[in-house]
Amino acid sequence: MIEVSGLSKEFKIYKKYEGFKGAVKSLFSSEYSVKKAVDDMNFHIDEGESVGYIGVNGAGKSTTIKMMTGILTPSHGYCKVNGLVPYENRKVNAKNIGVVFGQRTQLWWDLPVSESMNILRDIYDIPHAQFKSKLGYLKELLGLGEFYLTPVRNLSLGQKMRADFAASLLHEPKVLFLDEPTIGLDLLVKDNIRSAIRHVNETMKTTVILTTHDLADIEEICSKIIVIDDGKKVYEGSVADLKKQYNKYKLVKFELKPGQTVSNNSLFNASSDDIQTIVENDYITVQFLRDKFEIADIVSTVLSKFQIRDITIEEQGMEDIVKAIYQRK
Ligand SMILES: Nc1ncnc2c1ncn2[C@@H]1O[C@H](COP(=O)(O)OP(=O)(O)OP(=O)(O)O)[C@@H](O)[C@H]1O
Ligand SMILES: [Mg+2]
Numbered sequence: 001m002i003e004v005s006g007l008s009k010e011f012k013i014y015k016k017y018e019g020f021k022g023a024v025k026s027l028f029s030s031e032y033s034v035k036k037a038v039d040d041m042n043f044h045i046d047e048g049e050s051v052g053y054i055g056v057n058g059a060g061k062s063t064t065i066k067m068m069t070g071i072l073t074p075s076h077g078y079c080k081v082n083g084l085v086p087y088e089n090r091k092v093n094a095k096n097i098g099v100v101f102g103q104r105t106q107l108w109w110d111l112p113v114s115e116s117m118n119i120l121r122d123i124y125d126i127p128h129a130q131f132k133s134k135l136g137y138l139k140e141l142l143g144l145g146e147f148y149l150t151p152v153r154n155l156s157l158g159q160k161m162r163a164d165f166a167a168s169l170l171h172e173p174k175v176l177f178l179d180e181p182t183i184g185l186d187l188l189v190k191d192n193i194r195s196a197i198r199h200v201n202e203t204m205k206t207t208v209i210l211t212t213h214d215l216a217d218i219e220e221i222c223s224k225i226i227v228i229d230d231g232k233k234v235y236e237g238s239v240a241d242l243k244k245q246y247n248k249y250k251l252v253k254f255e256l257k258p259g260q261t262v263s264n265n266s267l268f269n270a271s272s273d274d275i276q277t278i279v280e281n282d283y284i285t286v287q288f289l290r291d292k293f294e295i296a297d298i299v300s301t302v303l304s305k306f307q308i309r310d311i312t313i314e315e316q317g318m319e320d321i322v323k324a325i326y327q328r329k
Helices: 019-028 061-068 090-096 113-124 128-142 157-169 187-204 215-221 239-248 295-305 318-328
Strands: 002-014 032-045 050-054 076-081 097-101 175-179 207-211 224-229 232-238 249-256 275-280 283-289 308-315
Touching (some): 002 061, 032 061, 032 076, 032 224, 032 232, 050 061, 050 187, 050 215, 061 076, 061 175, 157 187, 175 187, 187 215, 215 318, 224 239, 224 318, 232 318, 239 249
Parallel strands (some): 050 207, 097 175, 175 207
Antiparallel strands (some): 002 032, 224 232
16 A cells, blocks of 8 residues: 655755854855755555554654655655555545644634535545535544534634544545644543544554654554654564563562662572663662563562662553664664
């Protein structure tokens, strides 16, 4: 469904100078540096998959999405979406894809939501019966009824996002690109948008690619993740595999009573992958494989050697695994 091969995007960044004189100088300067926003990216996404495309700020996520939606042309390499090269076939491609950029709206600012939908019906040439049933379905799914006749500029962020999401699906696209679809939303609206995305992915077999900084989005929607850093892919795998990894470990954190010295890290005799001890100020943290060690043994070992003020037990979550991937690069 989506093929990305050697995809790269370079931006020329012209040198700027400070102050008024600098601004004038900047106008005539031709000095620039090159920023590789996306650098030799390769991946493949099958029909019906839901993929989380994640990375730190500035990693190149939006730039990749923009090339896959035809807004930007790559500097090298290519991508194909549903057999088409998006930036060479923008009009035909637009019929196959739906796009939501969480940071801005595709709706008409001064018109009611209803009118935006009517305009989109005409743009996409959607048959009357399809439009009616699709709209009915989306209004119900996303609760658009209460603000359907309100001008877009008067909508709250959450209402706007729900309307935007509905607008992206009217023409029944085969692929849905979502760039931070839950940014700035409250928990209830996030939940609504997430279950709507999942519903569309499951019932219509719509392929979904989404970027997000909220890993709960990934957990609840995606079957696969691609992690990028500095324009390059650093991890690709199924969310199920990731979950297996983070369900493997448990953490126990001991707070020591002051004045004790912990001499070394050899509290436990085991290979370092199975169990790790981190000593920091007045804390000892033990991370261990949950099926190899009993938590009671770990606790009694530490209690027999140190005076403890407090104990906390933590499950390792997706955040920790992803943080480790970000740090490992
Ligand atoms: N039009 C542009 N001109 C110059 N540089 C750009 C342009 N667009 C993006 N960049 C640079 O390319 C890099 C990648 O940007 P991009 O917006 O793709 O990141 P991102 O992963 O979406 O980040 P975020 O999580 O903050 O949205 C950044 O360093 C950014 O400054
Ligand atoms: Mg972005």
